[in-house]
Amino acid sequence: MPNQAEGVFIHDKAIVETDRVGAGTRVWAFAHIMPDVTVGTNCNVGDHCFIETGARIGKNVTLKNGNMVWAGVTLEDGVFVGPHVFFTNDLYPRSPRLPQAADRYRNQDWMRPTVIRQGASLGAGSVILAGVTVGDYSMVAAGAVVTRDVPPYTLVVGNPARARSAVCECGQPLEKNKKNVKGRAAVLTCAACGRRFTRNKKGVRPSASKARRG
Amino acid sequence: MPNQAEGVFIHDKAIVETDRVGAGTRVWAFAHIMPDVTVGTNCNVGDHCFIETGARIGKNVTLKNGNMVWAGVTLEDGVFVGPHVFFTNDLYPRSPRLPQAADRYRNQDWMRPTVIRQGASLGAGSVILAGVTVGDYSMVAAGAVVTRDVPPYTLVVGNPARARSAVCECGQPLEKNKKNVKGRAAVLTCAACGRRFTRNKKGVRPSASKARRG
Amino acid sequence: MPNQAEGVFIHDKAIVETDRVGAGTRVWAFAHIMPDVTVGTNCNVGDHCFIETGARIGKNVTLKNGNMVWAGVTLEDGVFVGPHVFFTNDLYPRSPRLPQAADRYRNQDWMRPTVIRQGASLGAGSVILAGVTVGDYSMVAAGAVVTRDVPPYTLVVGNPARARSAVCECGQPLEKNKKNVKGRAAVLTCAACGRRFTRNKKGVRPSASKARRG
Numbered sequence: 001m002p003n004q005a006e007g008v009f010i011h012d013k014a015i016v017e018t019d020r021v022g023a024g025t026r027v028w029a030f031a032h033i034m035p036d037v038t039v040g041t042n043c044n045v046g047d048h049c050f051i052e053t054g055a056r057i058g059k060n061v062t063l064k065n066g067n068m069v070w071a072g073v074t075l076e077d078g079v080f081v082g083p084h085v086f087f088t089n090d091l092y093p094r095s096p097r098l099p100q101a102a103d104r105y106r107n108q109d110w111m112r113p114t115v116i117r118q119g120a121s122l123g124a125g126s127v128i129l130a131g132v133t134v135g136d137y138s139m140v141a142a143g144a145v146v147t148r149d150v151p152p153y154t155l156v157v158g159n160p161a162r163a164r165s166a167v168c169e170c171g172q173p174l175e176k177n178k179k180n181v182k183g184r185a186a187v188l189t190c191a192a193c194g195r196r197f198t199r200n201k202k203g204v205r206p207s208a209s210k211a212r213r214g
Numbered sequence: 215m216p217n218q219a220e221g222v223f224i225h226d227k228a229i230v231e232t233d234r235v236g237a238g239t240r241v242w243a244f245a246h247i248m249p250d251v252t253v254g255t256n257c258n259v260g261d262h263c264f265i266e267t268g269a270r271i272g273k274n275v276t277l278k279n280g281n282m283v284w285a286g287v288t289l290e291d292g293v294f295v296g297p298h299v300f301f302t303n304d305l306y307p308r309s310p311r312l313p314q315a316a317d318r319y320r321n322q323d324w325m326r327p328t329v330i331r332q333g334a335s336l337g338a339g340s341v342i343l344a345g346v347t348v349g350d351y352s353m354v355a356a357g358a359v360v361t362r363d364v365p366p367y368t369l370v371v372g373n374p375a376r377a378r379s380a381v382c383e384c385g386q387p388l389e390k391n392k393k394n395v396k397g398r399a400a401v402l403t404c405a406a407c408g409r410r411f412t413r414n415k416k417g418v419r420p421s422a423s424k425a426r427r428g
Numbered sequence: 429m430p431n432q433a434e435g436v437f438i439h440d441k442a443i444v445e446t447d448r449v450g451a452g453t454r455v456w457a458f459a460h461i462m463p464d465v466t467v468g469t470n471c472n473v474g475d476h477c478f479i480e481t482g483a484r485i486g487k488n489v490t491l492k493n494g495n496m497v498w499a500g501v502t503l504e505d506g507v508f509v510g511p512h513v514f515f516t517n518d519l520y521p522r523s524p525r526l527p528q529a530a531d532r533y534r535n536q537d538w539m540r541p542t543v544i545r546q547g548a549s550l551g552a553g554s555v556i557l558a559g560v561t562v563g564d565y566s567m568v569a570a571g572a573v574v575t576r577d578v579p580p581y582t583l584v585v586g587n588p589a590r591a592r593s594a595v596c597e598c599g600q601p602l603e604k605n606k607k608n609v610k611g612r613a614a615v616l617t618c619a620a621c622g623r624r625f626t627r628n629k630k631g632v633r634p635s636a637s638k639a640r641r642g
Contacts, residue, residue, distance in 0.1 A: 013229060015441065015457055029229055029246050030262070032457050032475055042311055047246050047264050048280075048458070050475050050493050060311035065264050065282050066298075066476075068493050068511050078312035083282050084300060084494075086512060086553035088570055092599040093549050097470050097488035098506035100547065100565075100597040103621065119314065121307050125300035125341045127553045127571035137314075142302055143341035143359035143373060145571035159373050159571060159587050169314040171306040193317065227443065243443055243460050244476070256525050261460050261478050262494075274525035279478050279496050280512075292526035297496050298514060333528065335521050339514035339555045351528075356516055357555035357573035357587060373587050383528040385520035407531065 022059060040077065058118070072113045072130070079116050082124035082142065087114060089130045117152070119169060126161075137169045153197060153204035166204045168195050174204075236273060254291065272332070286327045286344070293330050296338040296356065301328060303344045331366065333383060340375075351383045367411065367418035380418045382409055388418075450487060468505065486546070500541045500558070507544050510552035510570065515542060517558045545580070547597060554589075565597045581625060581632035594632045596623055602632075 001010070002019035010016050013029040022041030027033065031049040039045065040059030047065045051057065054071025061075050064083040072089040075081065089111050094101035104110055112131035116122065120134045123142035134140060135152030145159040153174075155167040166174040168190035174197060175188065185200040187207065196207040215224070216233035224230050227243040236255030241247065245263040253259065254273030261279045265271065268285025275289050278297040286303040289295065303325050308315035318324055326345035330336065334348045337356035348354060349366030359373040367388075369381040380388040382404035388411060389402060399414040401421065410421040429438070430447035438444050441457040450469030455461065459477040467473065468487030475493045479485065482499025489503050492511040500517040503509065517539050522529035532538055540559035544550065548562045551570035562568060563580030573587040581602075583595040594602040596618035602625060603616065613628040615635065624635040 030244050030458050030476070044311070047282075048244070048262055048476055048494075060309055060313075062309040062311055066262075066280065066494065066512075068475075070511075078309050078314075080307050080309040080312070082302065082307060083284075084280075084298060084512060086570060088510065088552045092567070092595075092601070093508050093510060093551065094547070094599040095488055095490040095506050095508040095549070097472070097490055098508070098547050098597075099488075100506075100621070100623075101599055104598055119308070119312050121309070123307065124302045125339070125553070129570060139306065142300060142343060167306075169312075170318060171308040171315055173306070193314070195314075244458050258525070261496075262458070262476055274523055274527075276523040276525055280476075280494065292523050292528075294521050294523040294526070296516065296521060297498075298494075298512060333522070333526050335523070337521065338516045339553070353520065356514060356557060381520075383526075384532055385522040385529055387520070407528075409528075 028065075046083075064124075072111045074113065074115045076116060076118040076120075078119040080121040081116075082122055082126070084125050085122045086125070086127040088128065089114065091130050120150075121171065127159075137167065139167045139171065151203045166197065166199060168193060168197070169206075170195065242279075260297075278338075286325045288327065288329045290330060290332040290334075292333040294335040295330075296336055296340070298339050299336045300339070300341040302342065303328065305344050334364075335385065341373075351381065353381045353385065365417045380411065380413060382407060382411070383420075384409065456493075474511075492552075500539045502541065502543045504544060504546040504548075506547040508549040509544075510550055510554070512553050513550045514553070514555040516556065517542065519558050548578075549599065555587075565595065567595045567599065579631045594625065594627060596621060596625070597634075598623065 005023045007023040008021050009026040011029045014027045015032045017035040018037045020038040024042040027045040028047045031045050033051045034053040036053050037051050039057040043061045045063045049063050050068040052070045055069040056074040058077035060078045063081045066084040067081050070089045073087045096105040115133045117136040119137040121139045123140050125143050126140045127145040129147050134150045137153050138150045139155045141157035144161040147160040150156050153166050155164045157164045170193040172190050172192040188197040197204050198207050219237045221237040222235050223240040225243045228241045229246045231249040232251045234252040238256040241259040242261045245259050247265045248267045250267050251265050253271040257275045259277045263277050264282040266284045269283040270288040272291035274292045277295045280298040281295050284303045287301045310319040329347045331350040333351040335353045339357050340354045341359040343361050346363050348364045351367050352364045353369045355371035358375040361374040364370050367380050369378045371378045384407040386404050386406040402411045411418050412421050433451045435451040436449050437454040439457045442455045443460045445463040446465045448466040452470040455473045456475045459473050461479045462481040464481050465479050467485045471489045473491045477491050478496040480498045483497040484502040486505035488506045491509045494512040495509050498517045501515045524533040543561045545564040547565040549567045551568050553571050554568045555573040557575050562578045565581050566578045567583045569585035572589040575588040578584050581594050583592045585592045598621040600618050600620040616625040625632050626635050
């Protein structure tokens with residue numbers, strides 16, 4: 001296995017084939033990181049994870065166990081990926097070994113990129129369809145199936161996933177009893193951390209005052 | 215690896231960091247049991263399972279492959295966990311490495327315990343939300359998403375999971391064509407094993423006569 | 429480990445306990461194939477897969493990572509199994525170690541076989557209930573829960589899975605905006621590869637002209 005930066009921990013039952021793992025990152029048992037992958041600093045890659053060449057992982061990312069991050073998937077800084085989340089990169093998959101599908105897999109035009117923006121969380125066993133973007137600090141509920149883009153600061157639930165409420169950067173839902181974030185303009189304050197947000201037709205954003213403080 | 219009780223089988227590709235595995239229990243390839251975990255007697259821990267410090271596993275438990283049992287999860291005696299069931303222990307997860315979530319993860323107040331009562335079954339790929347209790351001898355269908363407590367002797371299906379019928383201790387549904395267990399008082403007899411149950415407003419319970427026999 | 433046919437690749441962190449792996453097949457890290465399993469030629473068995481004695485795998489099959497193929501499951505030639513698909517083989521599972529279920533597991537009558545027909549695709553995280561057959565060249569969407577047989581050339585989605593459209597052998601949906609394949613007789617032409625199909629009350633089949641060409 002390639003040499004690693006100082007402060008990288010790699011369990012002796014893991015396989016790491018890249019030398020681009022950031023300082024402070026830990027890789028646990030039976031995980032496998034393929035060649036040329038870059039993993040940022042201060043991440044956690046749980047047992048039984050698999051990271052494919054062509055995936056991109058920022059810093060401060062937590063990958064719980066059993067995750068498979070394919071080519072075409074980007075996890076920005078501070079993302080949380082719960083246990084066994086399902087990423088995909090092909091909307092109409094066939095076995096590339098099937099003669100009738102050989103044309104489709106002659107090049108990589110079939111690949112649809114997925115982007116998980118900074119600070120977002122993906123719940124246990126959620127399914128992220130190829131081609132979607134999950135917005136900044138959004139949260140996907142456990143078991144949800146995400147079939148379209150998720151706006152920033154939004155909690156989505158169900159199959160297919162639908163917006164349930166706004167959510168704070170710290171993870172707390174902002175309006176517990178509202179079923180829908182498409183309401184009228186409002187100022188939302190997080191009961192847990194005090195951060196403030198503005199919601200209008202364009203969606204939910206941190207309030208200017210808070211942006212200044214942050 | 216620590217020494218084990220007599221009659222414990224540990225595959226040579228498994229990692230077992232506790233010495234509290236009960237007699238007759240088998241741990242298979244690429245499984246990982248962390249320090250200080252207690253696993254009861256006569257269990258089966260399938261390939262690629264992960265059991266975290268702080269999880270509790272009774273006796274006669276079957277963990278099919280790929281399960282991750284986190285701190286805060288209790289599996290009582292005789293529980294069946296199908297392949298790749300999703301346990302969780304945090305309702306609003308963020309990466310603990312995300313600065314905005316650092317407060318949340320300073321202690322363990324975020325953790326919500328999950329309890330699977332004796333003899334219950336969790337189907338393949340079901341999702342068990344943090345904080346729920348699945349009652350004695352209940353059955354969660356494959357792919358169901360359990361978002362609230364499941365009463366004893368109840369089969370639940372779907373996302374979110376809803377009651378479909380009563381279910382016997384042996385696993386057989388008790389009223390195949392009923393959509394709902396909330397019906398009026400009745401005596402239910404299992405077609406497979408003959409056990410008898412009483413159903414009333416309080417739920418389903420073994421009949422006194424049977425309890426005597428058992 | 430047993431000797432293998434020429435041209436078989438087995439990663440040095442895989443466990444392969446059968447000598448019946450076909451030429452050109454590759455088995456990746458932390459995968460485990462049990463004794464007496466037959467895997468056809470030119471397959472791919474991804475990281476962390478598990479194939480149980482009694483499963484049957486044809487040729488040209490792609491098993492993405494983390495799949496568990498149980499006794500009773502048959503994957504015909506050219507099948508695609510996305511990451512972490514959930515196969516099952518027991519409709520009413522209990523822990524075989526639970527005394528009340530001991531009768532049920534005395535023999536193998538509890539087992540329900542599953543068949544995935546040639547060229548079909550199973551999306552990431554889909555759940556395949558025990559006893560179903562997925563027809564030739566059908567496609568199961570990511571996260572779908574298949575509770576009954578899927579006809580040939582049919583794309584199914586949701587929980588429970590329902591037909592969304594017809595689908596070509598190459599993987600392309602044949603009628604993007606139709607919600608249901610049960611429509612009147614029609615000739616369908618694939619926009620991607622030009623293959624033609626006839627749809628009538630009996631379902632979707634390749635057109636005779638195309639069958640001749642193929």
